[in-house]
Amino acid sequence: MRIGIPKETKFDEKRVALTPAGVDLLVRNGHTVYIQSGAGEGSHFSDDTYKSLGAKIIYNTEELYQRSEMIAKVSRITDEELPLLQEDQTVFSFLHLSVGNKKIISALLDKKITAIGYELIEDDMGLPILHSMSEIAGQIAVQAAENLLESTSPVGRGVLLGGITGVAPAAVVILGAGTVGRIAAQAALGRGAQVIVLDKDLYKLRSLEDQFAKRITTVVANPYTISRGVKFADVLIGAVMIKGEKAPHLVTEDMVKTMKRGAVIIDVSIDQGGCVATSRPTTLSDPYYIAHDVLHYCVPNMTAIASRTASFGLNNSAVPYISAIADKGIMNAIMDDQGLAKGVCTMNGFCTSEIIAETFSLEYRRIHIFSHN
Numbered sequence: 001m002r003i004g005i006p007k008e009t010k011f012d013e014k015r016v017a018l019t020p021a022g023v024d025l026l027v028r029n030g031h032t033v034y035i036q037s038g039a040g041e042g043s044h045f046s047d048d049t050y051k052s053l054g055a056k057i058i059y060n061t062e063e064l065y066q067r068s069e070m071i072a073k074v075s076r077i078t079d080e081e082l083p084l085l086q087e088d089q090t091v092f093s094f095l096h097l098s099v100g101n102k103k104i105i106s107a108l109l110d111k112k113i114t115a116i117g118y119e120l121i122e123d124d125m126g127l128p129i130l131h132s133m134s135e136i137a138g139q140i141a142v143q144a145a146e147n148l149l150e151s152t153s154p155v156g157r158g159v160l161l162g163g164i165t166g167v168a169p170a171a172v173v174i175l176g177a178g179t180v181g182r183i184a185a186q187a188a189l190g191r192g193a194q195v196i197v198l199d200k201d202l203y204k205l206r207s208l209e210d211q212f213a214k215r216i217t218t219v220v221a222n223p224y225t226i227s228r229g230v231k232f233a234d235v236l237i238g239a240v241m242i243k244g245e246k247a248p249h250l251v252t253e254d255m256v257k258t259m260k261r262g263a264v265i266i267d268v269s270i271d272q273g274g275c276v277a278t279s280r281p282t283t284l285s286d287p288y289y290i291a292h293d294v295l296h297y298c299v300p301n302m303t304a305i306a307s308r309t310a311s312f313g314l315n316n317s318a319v320p321y322i323s324a325i326a327d328k329g330i331m332n333a334i335m336d337d338q339g340l341a342k343g344v345c346t347m348n349g350f351c352t353s354e355i356i357a358e359t360f361s362l363e364y365r366r367i368h369i370f371s372h373n
Contacts, residue, residue: 004068012044014307027054132313138183157262160190176239
């Protein structure tokens with residue numbers, strides 16, 4: 001199979017879909033890998049390194065798309081990339097279509113693209129590709145909060161996350177006890193912060209209490225407890241995720257207004273629309289803004305700040321799926337792996353994700369219908 005790795009066009013995106021190790025594996029298995037010149041620079045992978053492993057360096061973006069049967073990306077498809085997509089091509093990326101522009105999914109359907117969302121693929125343990133990015137996001141959320149608590153912004157509280165002897169640490173309130181919430185709790189606890197985690201799933205909360213030997217406080221999430229937690233927080237980390245769906249606004253604007261002056265919101269859910277009503281997307285170059293005297297950090301691709309680590313993590317989890325599609329063909333690969341099939345959003349001109357179909361009022365087709373074609 002001919003696999004193309006374009007240079008990401010999203011602003012501040014420095015990750016790359018394949019590391020040299022991933023390229024080496026695919027080339028050894030007899031596949032052709034096209035790498036756009038400079039695609040790996042943001043993660044410190046040179047064209048020469050890729051070339052030495054058998055990749056073909058392409059200097060023209062349009063040429064790369066035209067030559068490739070499969071495009072492997074990192075960030076969601078941009079408006080500028082839509083005209084480059086080829087009829088019947090396979091696209092592998094973080095798509096987040098349910099919170100995207102209908103123009104994107106319409107183009108995928110018109111061109112009969114097989115679009116596979118990394119964030120929707122499942123295995124026996126959960127969401128394997130998203131998991132690696134969530135591990136990074138949880139750590140970065142705490143790092144960003146620690147910096148924003150300092151007195152460097154107009155409303156910065158000047159608070160040390162872990163406090164000192166005789167001075168209380170910061171209160172870090174985390175909404176969501178999934179991977180991001182668990183890793184953020186671990187990172188904040190390691191810095192000496194007071195950590196409170198809210199979730200509606202008692203089993204997840206019990207698991208966190210066991211993991212951290214009751215050194216964190218767990219609370220069942222509901223509007224009352226969320227409003228109290230938000231008001232108490234020096235740092236609020238939004239780590240709410242409903243697979244394939246837009247994140248619910250669990251924190252209202254009125255709740256934000258009750259927060260301490262200079263408190264920090266890190267809305268990790270922003271790539272799914274955000275779980276805080278006052279959140280709007282920001283960038284790594286301009287990562288925060290102030291609303292109601294509260295600092296908001298809402299970077300959808302926050303893991304790109306650790307681009308090399310993130311690229312390795314993405315490669316480790318995504319390459320087995322890319323390799324399976326390349327070796328078997330798209331239909332055989334998804335018929336053999338129902339977890340991979342759950343990541344397929346569009347195929348043969350139809351929407352194959354029930355959630356996305358409902359969101360945009362599209363006809364929904366199950367993938368098994370195509371298996372007899």
